[in-house]
Every structure is written in C-alpha cells, then in structure tokens.
Amino acid sequence: MRAAAALLRHYLEYASAELCHRLRAPVEFRGDGQYQLGELLPAAITHMRKLHMRAKEAANSWNQKEVIVHLAARESKFALLAEASKAEQWQVNAAVHFNSWDNLVKRDFEPVAKAFRDLLGGFTCSDCGEYLRVSPDRETPESVRCECGKTNINLRKRSESLGS
Ligand SMILES: [Zn+2]
Structure with a gap:
C-alpha cells in the first residue's frame, strides 16, 4: 500500500505541476523548484474554478446563452470531481491529506485513487484527452x-x- 500511495503521489505531483503550468495557476514561487503536491493540486483546482467563472462572465458579456449553459454544466461537473478528491481540504483536515494515504487499506485506497483519476479527467478535453491550457501562455489570457x-x-x- 505504501508503494501504491507513493506512486499515486508522484504521479499527481507531476500532473499537478503540468496543470499549473498549462493553466497559468498562481503558485508561491520557489527558487529551488521543489514544489509539493499540496502546493500544486489545490492551486490548479482553484484556478480551474476561476477560469470557469471568467469564461461565464465572458459568455455573458457576449450574450451567448448556450455557451453559458454549457459552461455551467462543465463547472458543476468539475466541482463534484474536486469535492470527491477532497484535495481542497488537505490544509484543514489531516485525515484526508495525501500523507495519510500510506495508512489506508487497499479497499479504502482504491476509491481515493479513482477520485484523483477522475479529477484529472476534469482538466482534459473529452475528445483528445489532453490537458487543457490557457492561451496565450503569457500576457492577457484569451x-x-x-x-x-x-x-x-x-x-x-x-x-x-473593444478596448473600453
Ligand atoms: Zn481536444
């Protein structure tokens, strides 16, 4: 179980770094580049939520009703995935922190692993399966x-x- 937990942790660390990079999520800078999962994944989740909100505001300003409906569905689906992973509770609830995975029995670890797999899926395109990214990669996000x-x-x- 320890090995499985470590593997999941490493995989999520790698994926979260990639997501923070692609989504341009704000993370406290470290000169040594030694970011931990707890600094990356919650930041990616929070930023994805912000992007959904920003997209809805944009669609609203263009009066694109269908887009708003589509975004709302995307947003609530993502919220459920984030909630199931409990990643946003890591700082306040030690029992669900990723360091506690080592102590889980297989039966309890499996749903945790699945919740995170599903959560990562929430950051992808349903067609190509690639992680989404904010474009362009610097300056004002479009x-x-x-x-x-x-x-x-x-x-x-x-x-x-319109530049107003
Ligand atoms: Zn795609």
Missing part, C-alpha cells in the same frame, strides 16, 4: 483550449475586446 481544437473556451469579455 482562451482555455486543447490540442485538437474541440475545446475552446473564450475568456475575453466584450468590453475588453
């Missing part, structure tokens, strides 16, 4: 998109694009 082009979520509000 969209959340994937590699295949199917997922392309606008982040720019009407007033911004």
